[in-house]
Amino acid sequence: MKKVDYILVGLGIAGLCMAERIQAAGKSFVIFDSGPGTATRIAGGVINPVVLKRFTPVWRAADFLTEAEPFYEELATRLKTSFFRSVSLHRIFNNPQEQNNWIAASDRKDLNAFLSSEVETNENSALVMPFGYGLVKQAFQLDTELLLASFKQELHDTNRLIEELFDYELLKTEEGSFRYKNYNATKIVFTEGTAVRNNPYFTLDCLIPKKGEYITIKASQLGLKSVLKGPFFIIPLGNDLYKVGATFAHGDHSPKVTNAGKQQLIKALHKIVQCPFEVVDSSVGFRPTVVDRRPLLGSIQNKRILFFNGLGTRGLLMAPLLSDMLFQYSEQDVPVPKDLDVARFSRTSA
Numbered sequence: 001m002k003k004v005d006y007i008l009v010g011l012g013i014a015g016l017c018m019a020e021r022i023q024a025a026g027k028s029f030v031i032f033d034s035g036p037g038t039a040t041r042i043a044g045g046v047i048n049p050v051v052l053k054r055f056t057p058v059w060r061a062a063d064f065l066t067e068a069e070p071f072y073e074e075l076a077t078r079l080k081t082s083f084f085r086s087v088s089l090h091r092i093f094n095n096p097q098e099q100n101n102w103i104a105a106s107d108r109k110d111l112n113a114f115l116s117s118e119v120e121t122n123e124n125s126a127l128v129m130p131f132g133y134g135l136v137k138q139a140f141q142l143d144t145e146l147l148l149a150s151f152k153q154e155l156h157d158t159n160r161l162i163e164e165l166f167d168y169e170l171l172k173t174e175e176g177s178f179r180y181k182n183y184n185a186t187k188i189v190f191t192e193g194t195a196v197r198n199n200p201y202f203t204l205d206c207l208i209p210k211k212g213e214y215i216t217i218k219a220s221q222l223g224l225k226s227v228l229k230g231p232f233f234i235i236p237l238g239n240d241l242y243k244v245g246a247t248f249a250h251g252d253h254s255p256k257v258t259n260a261g262k263q264q265l266i267k268a269l270h271k272i273v274q275c276p277f278e279v280v281d282s283s284v285g286f287r288p289t290v291v292d293r294r295p296l297l298g299s300i301q302n303k304r305i306l307f308f309n310g311l312g313t314r315g316l317l318m319a320p321l322l323s324d325m326l327f328q329y330s331e332q333d334v335p336v337p338k339d340l341d342v343a344r345f346s347r348t349s350a
């Protein structure tokens with residue numbers, strides 16, 4: 001029997017950040033992860049502190065960013081992998097009204113650190129942007145595939161990753177500890193993304209998977225270096241490849257890419273991109289969103305069974321700070337903020 005402080009279930013960004021916290025505190029863990037069904041791997045990887053539809057700050061953007069930037073930089077240094085970089089993010093304007101709204105927003109106290117007031121003119125002949133664009137300051141691009149691959153490598157090298165489905169029925173609660181196969185742990189953290197809905201310990205009905213699709217295009221004449229946000233993101237991947245998306249397909253729970261999703265993205269692209277492009281790949285994932293659009297942190301009944309979920313559309317931005325809150329809750333009994341406490345839903349259903 002191997003003794004560890006924590007068992008983690010799920011290696012997306014939630015599991016990864018939690019593992020980092022546990023490791024940094026000198027505690028031990030093992031992670032079970034079943035593989036491909038991860039929102040983190042498919043994510044476009046844009047870390048953006050602004051709601052670009054309405055020109056408002058993301059909820060607690062400055063707090064999240066203050067924690068996320070050094071967290072990912074330090075992790076990139078330790079893993080010797082450049083998965084994280086600062087990026088120019090441009091919001092395309094559709095009309096003069098949007099230009100004016102942007103300029104006004106950039107003057108706001110809560111936004112001026114994030115929005116440049118200038119309306120910039122497009123000089124790329126492969127793009128149609130008659131009303132120009134604005135620059136989001138403090139935006140980042142995170143290569144999630146690279147991050148997950150290098151983190152997994154480290155876990156493999158140290159025998160802390162079991163790549164298999166965690167079978168909830170085999171989890172035995174003993175006095176003061178949990179037993180799962182040949183592991184004995186003091187605590188367990190569930191970080192399964194939308195799959196938490198299969199978890200018998202997660203007795204709440206508040207998580208809604210929101211499907212999103214991307215296409216990857218090859219466009220050798222596009223020459224775009226910055227991330228563009230029009231109706232969708234156009235994200236440069238290098239080698240003339242760009243990720244375009246993601247759609248929001250409400251009520252579609254099938255894990256398959258759809259022709260409708262692909263056509264929606266191609267149609268939107270044709271309005272902005274006027275050089276030839278070819279669709280070379282499609283991908284799909286589910287955002288773990290919560291009915292009140294806030295994350296889920298903490299425990300429901302048993303303080304040693306922890307949940308870290310509900311990262312919605314901005315998991316990469318939020319996970320570093322939230323993992324710190326959950327770790328402090330677990331180790332030092334620091335309460336998680338009420339609006340993030342997973343137990344807020346058990347209270348309403350009681």
Ligand SMILES: Cc1cc2nc3c(=O)[nH]c(=O)nc-3n(C[C@H](O)[C@H](O)[C@H](O)COP(=O)(O)OP(=O)(O)OC[C@H]3O[C@@H](n4cnc5c(N)ncnc54)[C@H](O)[C@@H]3O)c2cc1C
Pocket residue numbers: 009010011012013014015032033034035036037038039040041042043044045046047164165166167191192193194195196210211212213214246284285286287288308309310311312313314315316317
């Ligand atoms: C299309 C799309 C685009 C997005 N773009 C962005 C973006 O640009 N920027 C941003 O910040 N966020 C983005 N997001 C949101 C972000 O991806 C999510 O908030 C975040 O990845 C959720 O992470 P997670 O760790 O909670 O879940 P996941 O990443 O889904 O990880 C859960 C893991 O648990 C494993 N698992 C589940 N059940 C079990 C079990 N029983 N046993 C073992 N393993 C299990 C799964 O296989 C998976 O690996 C996007 C999401 C989608 C779907």
